[in-house]
Amino acid sequence: MGEKRFALLIDSDNVSSKYIDGILDELTEYGEATYRRIYGDFTNQRNAKWSELLLEKSITPIQQFSNTSGKNATDSALIIDAMDLLYTNNMDGFCIVSSDSDFTRLASRLRESGKTVIGMGEKKTPSSFRAACTVFTELENLLAADEEKVVSPKDAIEKDIINIITKNENSGKITGLGEIGSKLQIKYPDFDIRNYGYSQLSKFLADMPQLVVDKTISGFTVSLKEQEDSEDSVIHDIRKIVEKNGKNGIALVTLGQEIRKVHPNFNVKVYGYSQLYRFVGSIPGFVLKGEKANRRVVAKTDA
Secondary structure, eight states, X not given: OOOOEEEEEEETTSOOGGGHHHHHHHHTTTOEEEEEEEEEOTTSGGGHHHHHHHHHHTOXXXXXXXXXXXXXXXXXXXXXXXXXXXXXXXXXXXXXXXXXXXXXXXXXXXXXXXXXXXXXXXXXXXXXXXXXXXXXXXXXXXXXXXXOOOOSXXXXXXXXXXXXXXXXXXXXXXXXXXXXXXXXXXXOTTOOGGGGTOSOHHHHHHTSTTEEEEEETTEEEEEEOOOSSOHHHHHHHHHHHHHHTGGGOEEHHHHHHHHHHHOTTOOGGGGTOSSHHHHHHTSTTEEEESSGGGOEEEEOOOO
């Protein structure tokens, strides 16, 4: 399919398992994670969540017992594997997931060898590691805990396609049908449009309410359907929902659900925002209280 091949190397000592879906999703924007390894002591209870996910996500654990060499053993094993891959495998790039500055020199060395280096870590990640990477992404930005949950696989696929198109549009690129098919196959290895009653990907996408499929001389392009509801109309209804809930406001998750009752095709990305809380926070007269999944939207008062 012509996708670039990446080695995904995760430092479990410095990364929570809650980020794994976001990590894999983000990496599909660059290529395919053909090599997936995670390093740490998986006999330790703190890595129990990681242990539960490894088989599901097809990630190979590299055991490093903390009662012998401690954290340095984890770092060393990751670095050794990365260098082995650099010299013995045809990798186009590396994704190093850690909030630790100890991988700064490794990132620099891989980049100096002409490899793309994707760094991912929490906001606390030192600037030295960030600067050593070709691209660095803060893991907190990959979480969508304040968005309502996807209710079906087809909804999840549509959201993924919208993300692909939005990122391309932000870069001035047109989205082709082939690109979408390729990226869906990477994220969902068992993806088959016949499971949804279709024989052609173009027909499958054309029936999605937020997408437009156009035939061109060279193939098919996919774009977002023009939003029927204006931004002013959506903001007006958001105000009504928040004000109706009084001085205690409304949970952000509930607000998202209420908006879609009035505007079924509502999508914050159409208005230039990646997450609902950023869109709502841009509306004058509102205050966001709490963190992540517990955020509430409250109308400002003069008092």
